[in-house]
Amino acid sequence: MKITKLSTRRIKIPFHKGEKWSGGTRYSAPSLIIQIETDEGLIGVGESVGPTIPVIQTIVEQEFASFVVGRDPLELESILHQLQEYCLNWSHIGNYGIAGIELALLDLRGKIFNTPLYNLLGGLYRPEIEFAGYIFIDTPDNNAREATGLVGRGFRELKMKVGRDVDQDIARVAAVRDAVGPDVKIRIDPNQAWNVKTAVRAIRKMEKYDLQMVEQPTPANDLDGMAEVARAVDVPITADEACATFEDALRLIDKRACSVFTIYPSEAGGLLKARQIVDLANSANIWCLTGTWAETGLGTLANVHLVASSRNFPFANDTHFNFMTGDILTETLDFQNARLKVLNKPGLGAEINQEKLDYYSRDQQREMVFYDPEDSSFQPRIGMIK
Numbered sequence: 001m002k003i004t005k006l007s008t009r010r011i012k013i014p015f016h017k018g019e020k021w022s023g024g025t026r027y028s029a030p031s032l033i034i035q036i037e038t039d040e041g042l043i044g045v046g047e048s049v050g051p052t053i054p055v056i057q058t059i060v061e062q063e064f065a066s067f068v069v070g071r072d073p074l075e076l077e078s079i080l081h082q083l084q085e086y087c088l089n090w091s092h093i094g095n096y097g098i099a100g101i102e103l104a105l106l107d108l109r110g111k112i113f114n115t116p117l118y119n120l121l122g123g124l125y126r127p128e129i130e131f132a133g134y135i136f137i138d139t140p141d142n143n144a145r146e147a148t149g150l151v152g153r154g155f156r157e158l159k160m161k162v163g164r165d166v167d168q169d170i171a172r173v174a175a176v177r178d179a180v181g182p183d184v185k186i187r188i189d190p191n192q193a194w195n196v197k198t199a200v201r202a203i204r205k206m207e208k209y210d211l212q213m214v215e216q217p218t219p220a221n222d223l224d225g226m227a228e229v230a231r232a233v234d235v236p237i238t239a240d241e242a243c244a245t246f247e248d249a250l251r252l253i254d255k256r257a258c259s260v261f262t263i264y265p266s267e268a269g270g271l272l273k274a275r276q277i278v279d280l281a282n283s284a285n286i287w288c289l290t291g292t293w294a295e296t297g298l299g300t301l302a303n304v305h306l307v308a309s310s311r312n313f314p315f316a317n318d319t320h321f322n323f324m325t326g327d328i329l330t331e332t333l334d335f336q337n338a339r340l341k342v343l344n345k346p347g348l349g350a351e352i353n354q355e356k357l358d359y360y361s362r363d364q365q366r367e368m369v370f371y372d373p374e375d376s377s378f379q380p381r382i383g384m385i386k
């Protein structure tokens, strides 16, 4: 079998409403859909998400495609090795492209062997994946109402974005805790907005609301600072922005900077690299959960196969799916009680609906993910919030 064609489509799926976080407000999920065709008619589909989809598209089409077309799709190690070596000096951005190509090749591999993708990883470990309810920055009253709604729909863990204003964040967490009672887990994510002192002070003030964990409280480039926060508070600290690659994970373990890795196959350079981070975490007694750039159903299923086949995912995982106004799959993902059942279908287990793909390709306007159109005074706030 030979790969005859690699093609990409840039899409953007609008959210129901803006997602306000410490670094901006975003209104949609942009991503790159990758299709790899073979001379025997089988097609593998993958998705790249990341910070700049036009650049990732150019990399995939003009830098990476020639390493893929003409190859036997089963020669995964060889193809991935070439791509990784080729972008060694710019791997931070190259990894996003490799992740989408690898996913399409793994989907194809599953179809060739007629088995679900999770069987190409560790095999089925859990038949259902649980997700956390996402709460973005808003007033305490609005957040409390959202939290009640999410719990009513079966969410048992909530993830709150924080990091614009500490006092308001404390009031928001208090309101949500009051609304949902003691049994629901609440984690917070300032996305690097705090410095060490602010992080310690803010987390200590919020500890009485029983935080499950705090994700990336301080800048990702200061692992010593993160370790200082981790030692100073009782709440587990999660590495998100600081945990993109396997090498990042090694450094975090060395610094004892966190108790949890937030893992993104997209940032790690694919599912197989993400799986290596999970195995490393197993050995270092660190928990894992999957993060999200706001993938479509395809990328969500990639995370599902990773979590389904790995022991070390004791928490509900991230998804923006509830905020998205649609999807590109033929069959919409069926979230029941904040959970997705793992499907026993070959590869990723999903087909792309061409009409939906065309529909979500129509708007190519760049989105300002990291700034805030609703606040003209907004400045990037990494490590800056008092």
Ligand SMILES: [Mg+2]
Pocket: 189, 191, 215, 216, 240, 241, 262, 291
């Ligand atoms: Mg995060």
